[in-house]
Amino acid sequence: MSNAETKATAKADTKAKVDTKAHANTTATVASADEEQDLGAARSQLSTAPKEDAAKEDAPHLPSLGVIGWARWFWRQLTSMRVALLLLFLLSLAAIPGSLIPQSGQDETKVADFMNRHETLGPVYEKLGLFHVYSSVWFSAIYILLFISLIGCIVPRTWQFVEQLRGRPPRAPRRLNRLPAYATWRTEAEPEQVREIALTVLKGRRFRSHVAGDAVAAEKGYLREAGNLVFHLALIVMLVAFAWGQLFKSEGTKLILQGDGFANTMTQYDDFKSGNLFTLDDLDSFSFNLKSAKATYERNGPNRGTPRTFESHITYSVGADGKEKPATIKVNKPLVVGDSKVYMINFGYAPVITVRDGKGKVVFKDAVPLLPIDGNLTSSGAVKVLDGYRNAKGEKEQLGFNAFFVPTFAGAGKGQMLSQFPALDFPVLALSAYRGDLGVDSGIPQNIYQLNKTNLKEFKDSKGQLLKKRLLPGETMKLPDGAGSVTFDSVEPWSRFQITQQPGSGWALAGAIAAILGLAASLFIQRRRVWVRAVKGADGVTVVEMAGLGRSESAQLPEELGDLAGLVHDKAPTAPDHATEADSTPKSSGTRTPPSSDSSPSSPSSPSSDSSDPSHADPAPEPDAGTTNPDPPVVPAEGAETP
Amino acid sequence: MTHAAATELAAATNENLANISNVLIYSAMAVYTLAFFAYIAEWLLGSRSKVGRTAAALTEKTQVAKPAVTVKKAGGTAVLERPQVVVRAAAGERDVPDGPGAHGGDEQGDLYGRIAVSLTVLAFAIAAGGVLTRALSVQRAPWGNMYEFNITFSTVAVGVYLAFLALRKNIRWLGLPLITTVLLDLGVAVTILYTASDQLVPALHSYWLYIHVSTAILCGAVFYVGAVGTVLYLFKDTYENKLATGGKPGRFASSVLERLPASASLDKFSYRVNAAVFPLWTFTIIAGAIWAGDAWGRYWGWDPKETWSFITWVAYAGYLHARATAGWKGRKAAYIALIAFACWLFNYYGVNLFVNGLHSYAGV
Numbered sequence A: 001m002s003n004a005e006t007k008a009t010a011k012a013d014t015k016a017k018v019d020t021k022a023h024a025n026t027t028a029t030v031a032s033a034d035e036e037q038d039l040g041a042a043r044s045q046l047s048t049a050p051k052e053d054a055a056k057e058d059a060p061h062l063p064s065l066g067v068i069g070w071a072r073w074f075w076r077q078l079t080s081m082r083v084a085l086l087l088l089f090l091l092s093l094a095a096i097p098g099s100l101i102p103q104s105g106q107d108e109t110k111v112a113d114f115m116n117r118h119e120t121l122g123p124v125y126e127k128l129g130l131f132h133v134y135s136s137v138w139f140s141a142i143y144i145l146l147f148i149s150l151i152g153c154i155v156p157r158t159w160q161f162v163e164q165l166r167g168r169p170p171r172a173p174r175r176l177n178r179l180p181a182y183a184t185w186r187t188e189a190e191p192e193q194v195r196e197i198a199l200t201v202l203k204g205r206r207f208r209s210h211v212a213g214d215a216v217a218a219e220k221g222y223l224r225e226a227g228n229l230v231f232h233l234a235l236i237v238m239l240v241a242f243a244w245g246q247l248f249k250s251e252g253t254k255l256i257l258q259g260d261g262f263a264n265t266m267t268q269y270d271d272f273k274s275g276n277l278f279t280l281d282d283l284d285s286f287s288f289n290l291k292s293a294k295a296t297y298e299r300n301g302p303n304r305g306t307p308r309t310f311e312s313h314i315t316y317s318v319g320a321d322g323k324e325k326p327a328t329i330k331v332n333k334p335l336v337v338g339d340s341k342v343y344m345i346n347f348g349y350a351p352v353i354t355v356r357d358g359k360g361k362v363v364f365k366d367a368v369p370l371l372p373i374d375g376n377l378t379s380s381g382a383v384k385v386l387d388g389y390r391n392a393k394g395e396k397e398q399l400g401f402n403a404f405f406v407p408t409f410a411g412a413g414k415g416q417m418l419s420q421f422p423a424l425d426f427p428v429l430a431l432s433a434y435r436g437d438l439g440v441d442s443g444i445p446q447n448i449y450q451l452n453k454t455n456l457k458e459f460k461d462s463k464g465q466l467l468k469k470r471l472l473p474g475e476t477m478k479l480p481d482g483a484g485s486v487t488f489d490s491v492e493p494w495s496r497f498q499i500t501q502q503p504g505s506g507w508a509l510a511g512a513i514a515a516i517l518g519l520a521a522s523l524f525i526q527r528r529r530v531w532v533r534a535v536k537g538a539d540g541v542t543v544v545e546m547a548g549l550g551r552s553e554s555a556q557l558p559e560e561l562g563d564l565a566g567l568v569h570d571k572a573p574t575a576p577d578h579a580t581e582a583d584s585t586p587k588s589s590g591t592r593t594p595p596s597s598d599s600s601p602s603s604p605s606s607p608s609s610d611s612s613d614p615s616h617a618d619p620a621p622e623p624d625a626g627t628t629n630p631d632p633p634v635v636p637a638e639g640a641e642t643p
Numbered sequence B: 001m002t003h004a005a006a007t008e009l010a011a012a013t014n015e016n017l018a019n020i021s022n023v024l025i026y027s028a029m030a031v032y033t034l035a036f037f038a039y040i041a042e043w044l045l046g047s048r049s050k051v052g053r054t055a056a057a058l059t060e061k062t063q064v065a066k067p068a069v070t071v072k073k074a075g076g077t078a079v080l081e082r083p084q085v086v087v088r089a090a091a092g093e094r095d096v097p098d099g100p101g102a103h104g105g106d107e108q109g110d111l112y113g114r115i116a117v118s119l120t121v122l123a124f125a126i127a128a129g130g131v132l133t134r135a136l137s138v139q140r141a142p143w144g145n146m147y148e149f150n151i152t153f154s155t156v157a158v159g160v161y162l163a164f165l166a167l168r169k170n171i172r173w174l175g176l177p178l179i180t181t182v183l184l185d186l187g188v189a190v191t192i193l194y195t196a197s198d199q200l201v202p203a204l205h206s207y208w209l210y211i212h213v214s215t216a217i218l219c220g221a222v223f224y225v226g227a228v229g230t231v232l233y234l235f236k237d238t239y240e241n242k243l244a245t246g247g248k249p250g251r252f253a254s255s256v257l258e259r260l261p262a263s264a265s266l267d268k269f270s271y272r273v274n275a276a277v278f279p280l281w282t283f284t285i286i287a288g289a290i291w292a293g294d295a296w297g298r299y300w301g302w303d304p305k306e307t308w309s310f311i312t313w314v315a316y317a318g319y320l321h322a323r324a325t326a327g328w329k330g331r332k333a334a335y336i337a338l339i340a341f342a343c344w345l346f347n348y349y350g351v352n353l354f355v356n357g358l359h360s361y362a363g364v
């Protein structure tokens, strides 16, 4: 840094000694209780934060207090900052286990796996609700307490704030020079004039200001408090919106073949779950048709086979008979209808299969969706011919085929039948054939992707083995003894959609935006007070004093006060007459000593003040009550010390 | 055929760019290393001077907490001399002057400090080039895996530091700890986390990625700067306490800590930095929720990454509350700030590497 600073630094040691000897008295001992009270009043209500001492209150004495006393004590504890802090801490602590232990809401199989692997720990975790932390009693208890505390904190603070808005900034403390930022000068203007000027200046800077006694009292930055209240209120709005959404939400999935359609009624879903207060009437009314489903995959490089795009091109219509509109659903782009969102969550293949009976009559022709079992879309499923088929003897019978499909076959004899790539490069379908009773009518819900083989008989090949064959598109497998044939015609893609309906997300979003704005206001706006006192000095010249007070010490406050003082000073300039200066400032010597080079503790992180040469001067001498230093403290800038 | 040729050509260009990026990142590391030595030189040369003002302010028997008074010139030289503003520390605050900085007033030390900053600027520019070419090579934002995340993160952290310097903030003391960790971060990136450049899985194709991840990186960088300030605050505060109670700190501690800003200054610095990015962190989480809503069909699913973002958020909210609660200001609040940053770190490294979730793009 500069030479000057180096020099000054070297001096600092000796200087500090001089200082301390000269001002051995401490503020604490000098400042009278009276004065502290005076300053306290000036500082009062600069925020609506709850009074700290309320929380520190000791537990009530048992005999002296009844139930009401206890309840009041408990309530005051709950709504104190200390307990809010504790609850916040507990909340973050309580959220941890859910991130490390499998959660049933996310992955049921992992939970089951965990239970299997930890025979003793599993049941304990179960008891403690550690597999569903975020809906467990203890987690809920913490956040509910926090939000009760929050409400108990906001309501009184809001009233207090309204009161503050209705009232006026408090009057000036007696000793303005004890405040964090202070300026003074003497002027020829009359005190009333100066107050008038100050009022105009402060109002021009959008301070709420009024004349109280011999001084103007002004305050600004109420938006900080408002922002803080809005933020905490927005948290409540968000929580309520989430809770609402959980209670009324519904979620279901549906696999749709290319070319097929869907109408949003519960019967159409493959699976469906809903919140406690959801009713069927709540489902948004819309329908859509899947025109085409597409997926592309990386062909080269180390990530060969990873998906690049998933797309479903649809047409949809809202309401019972709305107009058809085209749309594309992608991974990050759901279709939004009312409170519902339609997501594409999966993609797969459905071989088109034709089954003929012994006479060559087509008894089944359909695309049969198969479920992917690996990343390269090796898929499996079942083909079920329920009715219309008669065997060689002319009897009614049902047919079933186990289907195994690979979009890209490795080639005959190359290991297992597993797909090498997810796109349809070399599609092969392997079928094995059964006949008999598929058991569909037994009343037990059936998995459409699996055969129930209890009442099925295998078709046998010439060697007496289960009849199975690998088919390329267009190829046919003959069933033995004139039982007919099955043909693999082509492959159709399908998309699986998830349709979620969650009301209240609009509110949650609004709450989130309000929270951010409120937070920004609360953290970036400084609430501060400024007083301007103008009184006639003993010599008939007006003494102007200005002081600023912020809620917390801020680097900007002195700068702002400097600006304001400058504006007032322009209209009420320093009196040209300096004749009285010499004897009216007996104690100004302190401020005249050359400063040490220490930078101001109030401007550490913002050496923007560097530009204005902060110089750590000696502590001001205790001025006599009521009087002021008629001359502005003249302190040479740091540079002045350079030799 | 022509199409295939074109894609091949593009692939070659991308590979070239990726290689250039790697070279730039290694070069940046080399220059950061030089900067590191220059900062060391600044500290070493600075130790020659006797600073001792903290000690002077605190060890004098007669000295008891007394408000500081500072006189500021109201800016500008108006025709009329404008009144000057007297500033004093709030009552009850320890009145300790800021240290002179790492160079300790030593001219040669100061020179090395300046060299260190220049080298940091150079390394930053090279690293930024590395990040940019990486982005061009993959034709997307360079935040697809942990390697890319790491190189971007360290570059942004240095950018934040340089921005503070450019704003003439007194922050050069941050240089050494910052560059040390940046070197560590880049070292981990190029050795353990390195992933060949590649495109994104579909779930990462969203403009919310740009918004969410860029703000997350920025928040992390700023939180990091705040955390370094907090750690230094704790050391300096211990040092000041020791002096104030008549203790005698070790020579090394005095030499280093004397040169840092006063504990109150460091504390305020960290507070401002943390408070300033907290709204942005809130926004980051909300943006992430919106993205999750689009990508996975739910806004919030307590995925490990989401959970730890939430924990980090609550921890920082706790820190801000602590600052407003009597009895929790100062050291206790500082500990909370460090815990909060540890949560952030765990969310990044821990969750990516040890916990399986939907956000498993770590690519390691």
Ligand code: HEM
Pocket (backbone or CB within 6 Å): A047, A048, A049, A050, A078, A079, A080, A081, A084, A088, A146, A147, A149, A150, A151, A153, A154, A228, A232, A235, A522, A523, B314, B316, B317, B320, B321, B324
């Ligand atoms: C849901 C949990 C809560 C969160 C996430 C939260 C968050 C925050 C944040 C980030 C601030 C910082 C704003 C600032 O420093 O001005 C703040 C301030 C504040 N909070 Fe909370 N808060 C929560 C609950 C509460 C509760 C329960 C209370 C009541 C005891 C409370 C009372 C306050 C007060 C009085 C302030 C202002 C402090 C000041 O004036 O500096 N908060 N809160």
